[in-house]
Amino acid sequence: MKSTKKLWLIFGPVIIAAVLVWGILLLPLNHRRVTNTDLKRSAVSLSTNVYHGTMLKQAAFSKNYVPFMGSSELLRMDPLHPSVLAAKYHRSYQPFLLGSAGSQSLNHFFALQGVHRQLQGKKIVFIISPQWFTKHGQTPDAFGYFYSPLQAIDWLLTAKDSASTRYAANRLLSMPSGQSSSVMTNALQKVADGQEISHSEQLFLEYRRRMLRNEDALFSKIKLDRHWERVKKGERQLPTKDSNQILTTTAIQLAQKHTSNNDLGIDNHFYAQRLRGSRINALRGSQKHFDYRYSPEYSDLELLLSEFKQMHTNVLFVIPPINQKWSRYTGLSLPMLKQTASKLKYQLNSQGFNHILDMTSDSRDDYMMEDTIHLGWLGWLKMDEAVKPFLTQPQAQPHYHLKSYFYTKNWQQALPQKEGSH
Amino acid sequence: MTDAEKIYEILKDLTDEDLSEKGDTNLFETGLLDSMATVQLLLEIQTELNVDVPVSEFERSEWETPNKIIAKVQTLK
């Protein structure tokens, strides 16, 4: 065989493969059809593909889907879960769940990139877990798990210099995710310093965005049906009438049935899986020193608030309670939790975010929680009492006035005084 | 005793096998010689045959059969 022919045999397939892959990734694919079934499923899938992407979210928020942002509690899909209630009673809104265990304010900030247009002037429900507000705040590992380069690029290409923008760039730079590509890192550094990104960086980022959008269009529909069946099953267990009174009875019956193997009001399955036997003993008194009052997370939250303001969205904030039987066992301080809630409310109210449902006083009541710190049955129902009117009735246009003080270490380490002494 | 005989003698000591009829057996692939036994082989060659073999000189592919060892020792003499 001649050498040139051999060369073709070696490199021919490689060249063809490279051209094909490149071609597929650079074709304008992002207007792929999204069906209503896709939306129904992706709204409850809690899949990272959906969280990382923009295509499905754009389609959903153009319709009557409302972002329900939060973390691990979103997975507690008992029949009183907001998604089940909205589906069963054909409410005028349908929740689109964003977030699972480990996703906090900073991830949510990026998760809203690429959907500004669709969310402009709309409503959002946001469940803030006090558990996010630890001494070190967002862990880099969890951030990396929910981080999406597509959203980061969407943000970089539209960001205008401001205190929030610089803060976001610095936060991303402090995470390994922000160091994973050198062009990104350099661009972030410029934005953090208040400079413009260069023309060549912009071109490169646009080229990357085209590829990432195509990946999103090609792959984000994978494994969408994970939780859809649970929603359908939940619907079958609900009464036909959307009445708070009947639903309360249903919730109590279900909760009694599912918390029978322990005295702590914890779901049987959760208890058997995580706490059975000697495991629970080690947790006695283990959370005495937990403190959610001082945390960098307060500034990450501020970043998210600036995003809400930019989109003129009206947001209902929910601060969930903690299972009091459980917190007694672990020694978690309830006064500390109340102070955490007060600090959060101060940050929200003082800037014009006035729709807040603080459930921390409901910690004592039975069946509020599905397990230790996650809303369930009556808790979901109580939340629904606020969510339903908020989303189905017209709300006054909010007026937000943000203060950069909330980005400072001082605020992270402060407790609000009665008169707001800063 | 010739050098070859001496080498087979050493190998018999190390492997418990008489290899004088099987001069092309691969000593490493068959597991007859491990690193430890190899070091012993080099030392024995040094004392019995007065050939100094530094460990660096030991390139496995050049020492993998009894015949190759005999040839190698001849070149080093």
Add this chain to the structure above:
Amino acid sequence: MINLQPYSNPTYFAIILSGLLPVIIGLYYGKRLKIYESLISLVFLIFTFGGNHWHQGIALIGYTIFQVLLTIGYAHYRQQKKNQTSVFVTMIVLSIIPLAIVKLTPLFPANHGFNLGFLGISYLTFKTVQVLMELRDGTIKEISASQYLHFLLFFPTISSGPIDRYRRFLKDYENPPARDVYLQNINKAVFYLFQGFLYKYIIGYYLGTRLLPVVTHLALGQRLAFGGTGFSWYLLAYMYVYSLYLFFDFAGYSLFAISISYFMGIQTPQNFNKPFASHNIKEFWNRWHMTLSFWFRDFIFMRFTFWIMKHRWLKNRVRISQLAYLVNFLIMGFWHGVTWYYIVYGLFHAGAIIINDYWLRFKKKHQDKIPHNRFTEYFAIFLTFNVVCFSFLIFSGFLDKLWF
């Protein structure tokens, strides 16, 4: 300024192969374009160690100058037929000192800001020590600064190996292959490249980025299992996922380095040979991270045993080998880093290989009584795989997270 981390994304390969195109064409016509090759190597080194990694670049330059002076100096000394052991030992110690400082720095957290380290320093140290030892043995007689630099800074393998040998490298470098041999080389290079894509970007990605965080989370959720030790089924899952991830990620990386070397007409040695099909730990070390374990075999284990036997400090050969394994794997543990889990990992493998040796001797003695069939072979592979995976669980440092 652009910074490119080796083999980190597909763009890197596009850039590297276009940069190497003249080299490839040159080799196709039987010529090594030495000047161009040196220049392009320099450019890639700047991409790797420049930009926001510039402090690593400075460290690399300082390190390289130091090692070149050391080696050339020692070669000069040896050419005068002088060969004092004290001089040799001093040279080795000096050569290892930068690595030792880098490895010990994390133990003194107060010292942050001060860092001599750069990506690949441990792999370069293997090369420098190897050359010094061969100069001592007289198997390397002369050394030119330019050839030595090419060997040391050969960019496809600079960050994580495979660890080549000086004489072997030079033979390839100075003798461009004939056309049909080179065509076979690049045929293999393309194959290794795609095998690497499969290993690192598909299998390794799935295991490391998709599966590992999930099992990590689940296993950490079981901290209190089994009487508070954290031993749970999820930990077992973590152990297997991590072990497979480690293999596919690292083997993929090695394949990339080998592939690029082959494009450049350098037949860098293989690093992995189906390690999980080993029948015992000894065989495992002949198949896993081979260039590292062969380096340790040739430059630690064999020299150590040679030295002990020559001086007759220990008579019992079994004891000598056991001691040598201990020293060998302990050094390997420390090389990975000065943490309890790397050191325990080293001791664990020393223990495993010592037990393995007992068994092999026992088996040899009772050959007629011990059955050997397909089932016993599968059992041996299964057992070895699990022992190895357990050692990787130690190595992963996950137990440190779980317990402390």
